[in-house]
Amino acid sequence: MEPMQLPRIPVPERHQLSNGLTVYSLCGGNQDLLRVSISIPAGHYYSDERLVGAYMSDMLTKGSASLSAEEFARKIEFYGAYIHSGCDNLYKTLTISCMTKHFANVWPIVAETIIAPALAESELELVRAKKIQQYKMLQIRTNARAMRRMSKELYAPNTRYAIVSSLDDHQSMSIERLKQFHSSHYSPNGSFIFIAGKPTEEVYATIEKTLDQPSWPQSTLVQKLPEVIYNSNPTMRAHEDVPNAQQASLIMANKTLSIYDPDYYALQLTVHILGGGYLGSRLMSNIREEKGLTYSIGAFCMDSPVCNELLITSDVNKDKVEETISEIKNEINKLQQDIVSREEFDLALSILKNQAMQMLDGTIATGDLLTYLYRLKMNEKYQQDLFDYFEVATPEDVLRCAQKYLNPEQFITVDAQ
Numbered sequence: 001m002e003p004m005q006l007p008r009i010p011v012p013e014r015h016q017l018s019n020g021l022t023v024y025s026l027c028g029g030n031q032d033l034l035r036v037s038i039s040i041p042a043g044h045y046y047s048d049e050r051l052v053g054a055y056m057s058d059m060l061t062k063g064s065a066s067l068s069a070e071e072f073a074r075k076i077e078f079y080g081a082y083i084h085s086g087c088d089n090l091y092k093t094l095t096i097s098c099m100t101k102h103f104a105n106v107w108p109i110v111a112e113t114i115i116a117p118a119l120a121e122s123e124l125e126l127v128r129a130k131k132i133q134q135y136k137m138l139q140i141r142t143n144a145r146a147m148r149r150m151s152k153e154l155y156a157p158n159t160r161y162a163i164v165s166s167l168d169d170h171q172s173m174s175i176e177r178l179k180q181f182h183s184s185h186y187s188p189n190g191s192f193i194f195i196a197g198k199p200t201e202e203v204y205a206t207i208e209k210t211l212d213q214p215s216w217p218q219s220t221l222v223q224k225l226p227e228v229i230y231n232s233n234p235t236m237r238a239h240e241d242v243p244n245a246q247q248a249s250l251i252m253a254n255k256t257l258s259i260y261d262p263d264y265y266a267l268q269l270t271v272h273i274l275g276g277g278y279l280g281s282r283l284m285s286n287i288r289e290e291k292g293l294t295y296s297i298g299a300f301c302m303d304s305p306v307c308n309e310l311l312i313t314s315d316v317n318k319d320k321v322e323e324t325i326s327e328i329k330n331e332i333n334k335l336q337q338d339i340v341s342r343e344e345f346d347l348a349l350s351i352l353k354n355q356a357m358q359m360l361d362g363t364i365a366t367g368d369l370l371t372y373l374y375r376l377k378m379n380e381k382y383q384q385d386l387f388d389y390f391e392v393a394t395p396e397d398v399l400r401c402a403q404k405y406l407n408p409e410q411f412i413t414v415d416a417q
Helices: 052-059 069-078 100-115 121-138 142-154 167-171 175-185 201-211 264-275 282-290 318-337 342-359 363-375 380-392 395-405
Strands: 013-016 022-027 033-040 082-087 092-099 192-197 237-240 248-255 294-301 309-316 412-416
Touching: 022 201, 022 363, 033 100, 033 201, 033 363, 052 082, 052 092, 052 121, 052 175, 069 100, 092 100, 100 201, 121 167, 121 175, 142 237, 142 248, 142 309, 142 412, 192 201, 192 363, 248 318, 264 282, 264 294, 264 309, 264 318, 264 342, 264 380, 264 395, 282 294, 282 309, 282 318, 294 318, 309 318, 318 395, 342 363, 342 380, 342 395, 363 380
Parallel strands: 022 192, 237 412
Antiparallel strands: 013 022, 033 092, 033 192, 082 092, 248 309, 248 412, 294 309
């Protein structure tokens, strides 16, 4: 049987508007459909005030200068379009999926809410009520409590990455703070648009008309991520008490390689074999299939240009936490001592290649992958180099990385129950 050959990743066309906004496009597909996403560096890490980035993100689709929230939603629905609004640590992203012929009607509606959101007090109260309810629910969820505690242990106290939100942060959110954040952070600087599907010249003209100068003028603000400072004296074994918890959530984390490190590809493969989530991974085979301690357990590296962590997460019975921790360390030790068999290695590599094929399954999926890479300050070459590495990777790479980067005694361990 011939080894699976991964396709080459296409390079999108690139155009820059006069205000600095970069527009990428990837053309393809058999239907007249478009997926257009705009990513703005206005994520959680860019805000000096807790939650303001998240609130501004939610308020962005709650109407504009000329449309109420209800009118905005009705117009989008009328054209059969779908909008996904998201905000992560780095970017606020709006993604629009629609037929190509409707784009000229849909995009100006979206562009206006980016440039001139309504920011109505009544909508803020609705968003606040929903977020407070979510906050209260998270306080009784063991996995959320474990992650909050892990943030406090990983990062230096009182730094941007260590601070977690409180109920007061929700209650004190105001329209004035949102306006200030929007004015300072929602600009073309560092923003980009990715078009995937079958765009026409009218599509490009519509974007340029609505989001170039003078509609969206260039800002003098230089977006800069705050420096990550790790905790020099963490509690290596921490516990978070969650009243009435029915199970325990377990997180183990350790600072690891930067995504730009030449060894990062080999580390990803090593972590995949350790706990990639598939049934043949070491942690799933031992802790789920053999010992029955959990339904699911996984290990992964955080993809981030600033935070470089390796995490292992699972939910287990409250009386099985220490046994699970012991077995995780045993599996790491085995990876450091014995080279993986060719059969196990080929299975892991095959699964990674299948996942890669799914990422490239059509123009829209490929566009989503490239958008994700650009948001991480990477490009198609980074992913292509990873795919090329899959063709030359060896079991010896896994042994070397496990010995060099996976020290079980260096993991901070938190359980919440």
